[in-house]
Amino acid sequence: MNVSAGLLRFTTAGSVDHGKSTLIGRLLLDAGAVPTDRLNALQRSAEEQGRSTLDLSLLLDGLTAEREQGITIDVAYSYFASKQRKFIIADTPGHEQYTRNMVTGASTADAALILVDASRGMTSQSKRHLALSHLLGIAHLVVVISKMDLVDFAEAAFARTATEVRSFAAGIGAQQIHIVPTCAKSGDNIVHGSARMAWYLGPPLLTLLEQLPGAAVGRALPFRLPVQQVRRLVDSDGNVRRQYLGQIATGTVRRGDEILVMPSGLRTRITALTTFDGAINVAAAPKSLAVEVADDLDIGRGDVLTDATAPATRVMSFEATICWFADEPFIGKSRYLLKSGTRTVSARIDEITSLFDTATLEVKPAPQRLERNDIAQVRFSLASPLAVDLYRDNRTTGALIVIDEDTQFTVAAGMIGRGIEPMPLA
Secondary structure, eight states: OOOOOOOEEEEEEOOGGGTHHHHHHHHHHHTTOSOHHHHHHHHHHHHHTTOSSOOGGGGGTTOBOOEETTEEOOOEEEEEEOSSOEEEEEEOOOSGGGHHHHHHHHTTOSEEEEEEETTTOOOHHHHHHHHHHHHTTOSEEEEEEEOGGGGTTOHHHHHHHHHHHHHHHHHTTOOOEEEEEOBTTTTBTTTBOOGGGTTOOSOOHHHHHHHSOOSOOGGGSOOEEEEEEEEEEEOTTOOEEEEEEEEOOBSEEETTOEEEEETTTEEEEEEEEEETTEEESEEETTOEEEEEESSOOOOOTTOEEEESSSOOEEEEEEEEEEEEOOSSOBSOOSOEEEEETTEEEEEEEEEEEEEEOTTTOOEEESOSOBOTTOEEEEEEEEEEEEEEOOTTTOTTTTEEEEEOTTTOOEEEEEEEEEOOOBOOOO
16 A cells, blocks of 8 residues: 555554563664664663663663643654654553543544553553543554464464454444554564564564555635634835734645635635745745735634635534643633634533543543543533634544633633534624
């Protein structure tokens, strides 16, 4: 299968002892993505400890942790490239108490790698990781059956676990799933094929990742540009013009295109596109630029310039799937700040319609409160209009964060899912 060698973002999840760190280390090593000085340091460490092999899990040391608005996210990102493609790995903790970390890592992921120890089969954590990855809308689910050396690389052992995985996946509605038998310690089926598992006819893990289609390329989606800043320019004759600065989130725009300014719904035409290099006629995501329009309109930070033929939806209420981040539970506080793109509005959670129990994998109707790491379906009502898309259609304008008005800390992140009730445009 030939695909564009575009960037692929994937997240990893697995129990602490299922070999996730070793798998990522092996992937980086065999793909030639480990700097020589780092490799030499690993070799010295192995010699000092009297080891004949490298501890590949140490390659994850020093990866960055992200912080956002008072919440420690603790997602480690690693970047590497093969001859075919560039990759970003979001490595997240696997324990249930770190569900919010997994949600953060999954928010931009095209694929999820879920590790299952071949000698143990599916555990409750394995099932939770698979269910969460599916719930969060990750397009490609890849189950890596690790530690095949512990079952003597036997096809029958792999088949048993693969059957268990497929049965569970079907039960949660995951239609397509990839399953790869591996041994990261020896490198079997990570970057290169395995002579000890000649019965496996599929590609090794890296080849599979190179072949997976990425998410819809940003420029292929309808045009969206959240306005970050308005610049007022005055020429020598005293004539005033305004430029609307921002980064194209998705789509392509050309000088002369008709657009809608959302959420107001005002229609206008693009008259100029300018970057640091000067005027241009066409621009695509993720280009940062200044936009000028034909009409003198009230456009400000938080507005979204959108494709006139496929605009974002103007809403005052919608349903979303959120993960509650805060230590303090949600028990019906009346108001929060809701941020989508560059726009922040006052919002209220009117109803918790259901809760996904990450321990039992059951959906519970209408809970009265949300605890840290809970994932729930909720209904928001807004104090002022917002321009949004469904998350499945556009991850940029379909994502949101919820902020405590008093502390300014992020208390939840979410994905707009359904219940969008469009407001008529002016």
